[in-house]
Amino acid sequence: MGEEFKDFEMEGPSLTLEPDLGEFEKKEEPVKVEQPQPKEEAPALTPAEQQMVNEFAAKIDIENTNQILQYGAGTQKKMADFSDEALKNVRSQDLGEVGDLLTGVVGELKGFDAEEEKGLFGFFKKQANKIETLKNRYDKAEANVEKISETLEQHQVRLLKDSAMMDKMYEQNLLYFKELSMYIQAGKLSLSRMRDGKLKELEEKAKITGLPEDAQAAKDLDSKCARFEKKLHDLELTRMISLQTAPQIRLVQNNDTMMAEKIQTTLVNTIPLWKSQMVLALGIAHSTEAAGAQSQVSDLTNELLRKNAEKLHMASVETAKESERGIVDMETLQKTNADLIQTLDDVMKIQREGREKRQAAEAEMLKMENDLKVKLLEIQH
Numbered sequence: 001m002g003e004e005f006k007d008f009e010m011e012g013p014s015l016t017l018e019p020d021l022g023e024f025e026k027k028e029e030p031v032k033v034e035q036p037q038p039k040e041e042a043p044a045l046t047p048a049e050q051q052m053v054n055e056f057a058a059k060i061d062i063e064n065t066n067q068i069l070q071y072g073a074g075t076q077k078k079m080a081d082f083s084d085e086a087l088k089n090v091r092s093q094d095l096g097e098v099g100d101l102l103t104g105v106v107g108e109l110k111g112f113d114a115e116e117e118k119g120l121f122g123f124f125k126k127q128a129n130k131i132e133t134l135k136n137r138y139d140k141a142e143a144n145v146e147k148i149s150e151t152l153e154q155h156q157v158r159l160l161k162d163s164a165m166m167d168k169m170y171e172q173n174l175l176y177f178k179e180l181s182m183y184i185q186a187g188k189l190s191l192s193r194m195r196d197g198k199l200k201e202l203e204e205k206a207k208i209t210g211l212p213e214d215a216q217a218a219k220d221l222d223s224k225c226a227r228f229e230k231k232l233h234d235l236e237l238t239r240m241i242s243l244q245t246a247p248q249i250r251l252v253q254n255n256d257t258m259m260a261e262k263i264q265t266t267l268v269n270t271i272p273l274w275k276s277q278m279v280l281a282l283g284i285a286h287s288t289e290a291a292g293a294q295s296q297v298s299d300l301t302n303e304l305l306r307k308n309a310e311k312l313h314m315a316s317v318e319t320a321k322e323s324e325r326g327i328v329d330m331e332t333l334q335k336t337n338a339d340l341i342q343t344l345d346d347v348m349k350i351q352r353e354g355r356e357k358r359q360a361a362e363a364e365m366l367k368m369e370n371d372l373k374v375k376l377l378e379i380q381h
Contacts (some may be wrong), residue, residue: 005350013052013175013178013180013182015052015053015183015186015269016074025274030162034183041379045181045182045185052182052214053182053186053189054186054189056182056186057185057187057190057193059191060187060190062190062191062224062225062282063221064192065224066225068228069231070230070369071183071187071228071231071235072183072187072231072234072235072238073168075176075179075180075183075238077236078176079238079241080363081174082169082172082176090305103311135282136277138278138281138282141274142275145271145274145275146288148271149267149271152263152266152267153263153267155263156260156263159260159263160260161185161255162252162253162257163253163256163257163260164254166249166250166252166256167253169249170246170250173242173244173246177242177243177246178258179240180235180238180239180242181239183235184235184236184239186231187228187231187232187235191225191228191229192230194221194225195225196322198219199218199222199225202214202217202218202221203218203222205218206218241243246254259280312350
C-alpha cells in the first residue's frame with residue numbers, strides 16, 4: 001500500500017476514552033428504545049486482549065456524558081478517514097482505449113485477406129504494390145500493438161498496486177473490526193455492572209425514601225445507561241459495516257487480480273501471437289504471390305508452346321505440300337492447253353469467216369463490175 005495509507009497503520013487494537021477526533025464531531029442523538037437485533041459473532045480475543053477489555057471496562061464512566069459521547073468515536077473516525085482515502089485511490093480501470101485499439105488491429109489483420117485483381121498483365125503489374133501495401137499495413141498494425149502493450153502495462157501496474165492496497169485495507173479493516181468488538185464488549189460489561197450495581201441501588205433507595213431527588217437520580221442514571229446502550233448499538237452498526245466491507249474488499253481485489261492476470265496473458269501470449277500471425281500473413285502473401293507468378297509463367301509458357309506447335313504443324317504441312325507440287329500444276333496445263341486449243345479454233349474460224357467474206361465480196365464486186373459494164377454499153381447505144 002502506498003504512503004497515502006501510512007497514517008492508518010496500527011500494530012494492534014487500542015482502546016481509549018479520549019479519542020483525537022480532530023474535525024470529526026458526532027452530535028448527541030435522543031435516546032430511543034431499540035428493538036433487540038441479531039448480534040454478529042464477536043471475534044475471538046487473545047488473553048491479553050481480553051485482559052485489556054476487562055481493564056478498560058473498569059475505567060468507563062457512564063455518568064460522564066462527554067466520555068460516553070466520544071466512546072468508540074476514534075475508531076469510527078479512523079474507519080471513515082480510511083474509507084475516504086481508499087475511495088480516492090481505488091478507481092475502476094477504464095479499458096475502453098484498449099478496446100478501441102484492439103478493434104483497430106482486428107481491422108488491420110482483416111485487411112491482410114484483401115483479394116488481388118486478376119489478369120495476366122495486371123497480376124505482374126500489381127505484385128510490387130501489393131507487397132508494399134501489406135508491409136505498410138503490418139507496420140501500422142505493429143505500431144497499434146505496441147501502443148496497446150504500453151497501455152496494458154500501465155493498467156497492470158495500477159491493478160497490482162490496487163491489489164496490494166486491498167490487502168492492507170483488509171488487514172486494517174479486520175483490526176478496526178476487532179477494536180470495535182472490544183469497545184462493544186467492554187461497554188456491555190460496564191453497562192451490565194452499572195445496571196446491576198449502582199442503578200439498582202439508586203432505584204431501591206428511591207423506592208425506600210420516596211424522595212423526588214432520589215427518583216430523579218435513578219432516572220438520570222437510567223437515561224445515561226440507555227444513551228450508552230444506544231452508543232453501543234451505533235458501534236455495532238459500524239462493526240456490521242466493517243464486517244460487510246471485508247468480502248467487498250476481497251471481491252474488488254479478486255477482480256483486479258483477474259484483470260491483471262488477463263493483461264499478463266495478453267502481454268505474454270496474445271500480443272506475441274498477433275505479431276507471429278502478422279509475419280505469417282506477410283510470408284503467406286509472398287508465397288502466394290510467388291506461386292501465382294509461377295503459375296502465370298507456366299500458363300504463358302504452355303500457351304506459347306501450344307501456339308508454336310500449331311504454327312509449326314501448319315508450316316510443315318504447307319511446306320510439304322509445296323515441296324510435292326510441280327512447277328506448273330496439271331490443272332494449269334490443262335487449262336492452258338484448253339485455252340490454246342480454243343484460241344486456235346477461234347483463229348481458224350475467224351480466218352475461215354474472213355476468207356468466205358472475201359470470196360463473197362469478190363463475187364459481189366465482179367457482179368457489180370459486170371452490171372456496170374452492161375449499163376455503160378446500154379448508154380452507148
